Amino acid sequence: MRAFCEKIITPTDASWRYHKYQMPYLPFSWHYHPEYEICLTLNSKGVRHIGDHIAEYGDYDLVFMGPNLPHTWQSESNSDGSEQIVYVAQVPVNWLDKLVRDHKELQGMMSLLTRSLKGIKFSTACALSAKHLFEKMDEASGAQRFILLLELLTIMLDDTQQHTLSSPMFAFGKQLEKNNGKLNQVIEFIYENYTESLYAEQLAELAHMSTNHFHRYFKQRTEYTLTEFINRLRIGKACKLLISSSSPISVISDQCGFNNVSNFNRRFLAIKGCTPRKFRQQLLNHDLIN
Template identity: 55%
Template sequence: MRAMCEKVIPNTNSSWRYCKYTIDFIPFNWHYHPEFEICLTLNSRGVCHIGDYIAPYAELDLVILGPDLPHTWQSSANHDDSPQVVHVAQIPKKWLQQQVASHPEFAVLEPMLITAFRGLKFSLSTAVKAKAIFEQIEQAEPLEQYLGLFKLLYLLSKDSEARTLSSSTFNYLDKSDPARDKFEKVVEYIYQHYTESLSAEQLATMAHMSTNHFHRFFKKRMERTLTEFINQLRIGKACKELINTNRAITAISDQCGFKNISNFNRRFLALKGSTPSQFRKRLRQKSLV
């Protein structure tokens, strides 16, 4: 789907923006912006999309995103109607890079900020500490918020368990690519219809390419084949259904576009390392801990 460019306005008397969202659910909103973003999602379960990374997320989900990296989270309302909370810090790229360049003490942040261009997900222990910092920032004056922001960045930079998310070659927003509009049209169509029967021939016609050229074109830009990408989207949707509903696995398989349950189980196992029933059971056990 075509990512929308979001306009970010810093808070009053501040060089960056902090916001706390308290919402019933998180709608799919595929977007990007030129700022770095730190996002902590609480009391929420669903699927996150960051660049070409698609996976389920759960309580205390903490990530940092580099500039112009398309992203969205998506969840359904909680069964107990409790609110979902998202703390967001959006930091202008030029301003943050100037801060790091002009203060030797901030040099320790630079490796993390470089890796953030692919997205970074942090450990649970770091997320717990980040939650406390965000709560302090929420109540603070602008100067205290500034200090809190760099305390938060320093915390993230020390997490040895942080892992990168989007692939190194992801370039969906490469505006110098003359085929960008053509690619966006096809990807948008796939996002809208991935639970339906899609053929490479149909998509190649949309892109005004031969089928063989389209396969090469798609794999070069997405670092995976068309089939792999569609299956990843379908399994991502299946994870969301397994997390948020009690629907039968056979019904979820049909809803997500798989022609038979055996194929669904095989694809799910290949991508997630467990069967759908094991995945659901494991999440329920964790929620009881």
């Protein structure tokens, strides 16, 4: 799953880009770009990928992502045929950073911008307020949209239930320190092969390090051990398959690279807080209720 760099075209009469997407479903499109992005997803449920974070999402999903952080959402069509809506604000880094630095009233937002490098998920209450602001943007002038963007950043900053999603430094491009080129290469290799058997020795060789040094280096920069990191990717894939397919759990276990179902169940429980069977049952119950 190699991420591609998306080229964002800012309108000639604006400093940042606003867009509203209406689609029957959200296709998997693993990408990154050098802009900040605020993304509100409505009337949709599926799997959200941000850096090394992979989890299911539902309606009113509001996320703020920093520059060069790879991401995508993926969903199936709604059973009632209704459209899924995505509001997006893509803001150039230099413009927003300078705006915050140059105005004392905004400098409290610097912490929000820093945390966005790991991706930030906001509460449903915050997402409801964001929906109201995005709807206003749809009919607003350029000056009005600028004011609404500041309002949006303010309600996000004030959300006490916000939490970060990805490991630190999981980004592509010039934001990274030079040595992290090694980490990017290793992580891309893991993303392309995480359902296969992977060994620290082969990854250490790829990074031109000793195995012991590689273990320390990887944990320091991702906050996970290599095994934890790979298992989180595998469980994320399992969640996607549990949501989108009716395959038996034993088949999904094999597809995600686990050597036996018991190990799969243990790892799933440790990461998701429930068994794969219960996870699927919760989704079925949710569908029945709705």
